[in-house]
Amino acid sequence: MMDNENRTAGTVSQATAGTATQDTARTAQIARKTAETDVQVRLNLDGTGVNEIRTGVGFMDHMLTLFARHGRFDLTVICDGDTYVDDHHSTEDIGIVLGQAFAAALGEKRGITRYGSTILPMDEALILTAVDLSGRSYLGWDLPIPTEKVGSFDTELVQEFWLGFVRNAACTLHFRELAGTNSHHIIEGAFKSAARSLRTAVSIEKGAEDEIPSTKGILS
Numbered sequence: 093m094m095d096n097e098n099r100t101a102g103t104v105s106q107a108t109a110g111t112a113t114q115d116t117a118r119t120a121q122i123a124r125k126t127a128e129t130d131v132q133v134r135l136n137l138d139g140t141g142v143n144e145i146r147t148g149v150g151f152m153d154h155m156l157t158l159f160a161r162h163g164r165f166d167l168t169v170i171c172d173g174d175t176y177v178d179d180h181h182s183t184e185d186i187g188i189v190l191g192q193a194f195a196a197a198l199g200e201k202r203g204i205t206r207y208g209s210t211i212l213p214m215d216e217a218l219i220l221t222a223v224d225l226s227g228r229s230y231l232g233w234d235l236p237i238p239t240e241k242v243g244s245f246d247t248e249l250v251q252e253f254w255l256g257f258v259r260n261a262a263c264t265l266h267f268r269e270l271a272g273t274n275s276h277h278i279i280e281g282a283f284k285s286a287a288r289s290l291r292t293a294v295s296i297e298k299g300a301e302d303e304i305p306s307t308k309g310i311l312s
């Protein structure tokens with residue numbers, strides 16, 4: 093099917109012309125190496141949450157593991173970074189490569205729901221996220237984090253991570269902290285909320301599998 097082939101993206105399991113079997117794999121595999129970090133990401137948007145996360149940053153391992161589970165994304169993230177400096181480069185670069193992987197796996201975005209929003213409670217914290225896989229990069233950020241650190245992790249890096257993500261996934265993503273006092277809960281709620289919103293936005297809309305959900309006819 094032409095349309096299913098068009099939806100295929102990324103570097104894995106490309107359907108070849110003339111093949112009778114349908115291949116709708118929405119997967120990507122990205123490697124990015126700089127003087128500061130070496131990041132490898134594998135993503136399957138239509139997974140079940142199976143993950144292998146080894147970032148060298150303990151707090152980000154925790155966040156990305158729950159991101160995969162709540163998004164039901166099969167996700168591998170391996171990072172070898174200069175954490176002897178601090179966690180900045182690793183955290184930012186993982187956001188960049190994860191964003192690239194989403195863009196590659198989505199391809200031309202045929203059939204997607206496009207929008208997703210979630211209000212996610214985590215104890216006292218209540219975190220709203222809303223995403224539009226628009227092709228335009230924007231981060232709406234109203235997520236005050238009361239402490240500078242959670243464990244050894246600098247909490248200001250959470251925004252850096254999501255900036256890297258939206259710039260490379262080319263999506264609009266808003267975060268609003270509706271309530272919250274505990275930094276760990278606020279950040280964890282934000283990652284879970286974003287995962288749920290993205291899960292909805294990337295999902296294939298029944299009955300509109302062949303449509304690109306834009307009156308412009310393109311989402312890039």
Ligand SMILES: [Mn+2]
Pocket residue numbers: 154276280
């Ligand atoms: Mn936790």
